[in-house]
Amino acid sequence: MNDSPVLRVRNLTRRFAAGVVLKSLDLTIERGEFVALLGRSGSGKTTLLRTLAGLDEVSEGDVQVSPESTVVYQEPRLFPWKRVWHNVALGVRTPDARRRAEAALGEVELAHRLNAWPLTLSGGEAQRVALARALIREPELLLLDEPFASLDALTRTRMQGLVGDLWARHRPAVLLVTHDIDEALLLADRVLVLSEGRLEADLRVDLPRPRDDGETRFVHLRRTLRTALGVTDKQAIAA
Numbered sequence: 001m002n003d004s005p006v007l008r009v010r011n012l013t014r015r016f017a018a019g020v021v022l023k024s025l026d027l028t029i030e031r032g033e034f035v036a037l038l039g040r041s042g043s044g045k046t047t048l049l050r051t052l053a054g055l056d057e058v059s060e061g062d063v064q065v066s067p068e069s070t071v072v073y074q075e076p077r078l079f080p081w082k083r084v085w086h087n088v089a090l091g092v093r094t095p096d097a098r099r100r101a102e103a104a105l106g107e108v109e110l111a112h113r114l115n116a117w118p119l120t121l122s123g124g125e126a127q128r129v130a131l132a133r134a135l136i137r138e139p140e141l142l143l144l145d146e147p148f149a150s151l152d153a154l155t156r157t158r159m160q161g162l163v164g165d166l167w168a169r170h171r172p173a174v175l176l177v178t179h180d181i182d183e184a185l186l187l188a189d190r191v192l193v194l195s196e197g198r199l200e201a202d203l204r205v206d207l208p209r210p211r212d213d214g215e216t217r218f219v220h221l222r223r224t225l226r227t228a229l230g231v232t233d234k235q236a237i238a239a
Contacts, residue, residue, distance in 0.1 A: 005030050006069070006141040006173040007052065012061035014047050014197075021047045023197040025061070031140065032171040036184035038229060039194035045177050048194065049145050052175070066173075069141035070134045074149050076126040078118040085114045088132045104132035107169075108162060124155035128162070135166065142167075144176040148183070160186060164209070181225045185218055186211050193228040201228040 007029040014022040021044045029035050039045045050056045051063060053071045078087045088101040105111050108128040118126060127147055134142055144163070148156040164187055167174055178184055184191045185205055193201035203224065207217055 003031065005064075006066040007175070008062075008064045009052075010062045012048075012051065012058070012063060014044070014051065014056070015060070021197050022051075025197065025199060027192075027199065029141070029173050029175060031173055034167055034174045034176070034187060034189045036176045036178055036188035036191045037194060038178065038181065038184055038191060038225060040229060043194045044197045045194055046145075049143060049175075049177055053143055066140040068137070068139050069143065070137050070139045071143040071145060072127075072130050072134050072147045073145045074147065076118075076130040078121075078126060078129060080118050082118075083114075084110070084116045084118065084121070084129055087118060087129055088136055090133065092136060100136050101132070104136040105129070107135060107166065108132045122155075123151055124159060127151065127159060131163070131166070135170065138170070139172050142172045142174045144174060146177055146179065149179070156183075163187065168209075181222055181229075182213055184225070185221055186213065191221075191225060193225065195228075201225070 005028050007027065009025060009027040012022055012025040013020065025048070037045055037048070047056070051058060052065055054065070079090070082090070085098060085101040085105065088104055089097040092100060094100070102111060102114060105114060108131050110125060110128050110132065113121065113125060118129070121129065130147070148159050151159060160183060167187075176184070176187060185207075188205055191201075191203045191205060192199050203221060205221060207215070211218060
């Protein structure tokens with residue numbers, strides 16, 4: 001059995017005309033591990049994710065990512081001229097592509113929308129289709145780029161639960177980029193804080209699942225992460 005990490009980054013530096021965005025960054029994610037990445041706007045989260053997804057070239061440092069990886073973005077990025085199951089099976093070259101798409105849609109509770117057109121879906125449904133499209137590939141590493149950012153609060157809560165359940169069932173490694181501290185603590189085994197291109201915090205979330213955001217240890221971790229992000233209690237209340 002292969003027990004090597006699904007992601008290993010060493011001394012990654014990214015430079016642009018405006019300055020250095022990532023500074024000698026090191027990161028390892030083990031198989032089956034759920035990691036959340038927090039950071040203020042401009043901290044380098046998007047640059048890091050684009051690099052890990054293979055969208056940006058690595059010129060300084062070493063990045064090793066499992067070839068069995070896939071990305072779910074903030075926007076579902078569905079093709080409006082293809083029915084839902086065709087969007088899910090996109091790129092799957094096996095004779096059972098439709099059956100696999102049906103199974104993936106069943107897992108995200110959308111089997112009844114198999115033949116729907118993307119423009120008829122709600123925002124939450126469209127994002128679940130994007131998740132199904134990732135699941136059908138049975139990835140070793142799932143990169144989630146703020147996938148719930150555009151959803152209303154109730155749909156976001158439901159999607160968080162769904163992602164947690166899917167992770168428990170399939171156990172891919174996950175890197176979730178988010179601005180939401182509670183979301184990170186509810187879902188992840190580890191929470192990282194990226195600040196000015198460096199990982200300033202790496203917290204182990206040693207809480208049983210399902211998690212209670214009012215539990216003493218949860219509240220303590222929330223305060224620790226707020227401090228690491230430079231957020232005061234007054235700012236948190238105002239937000």
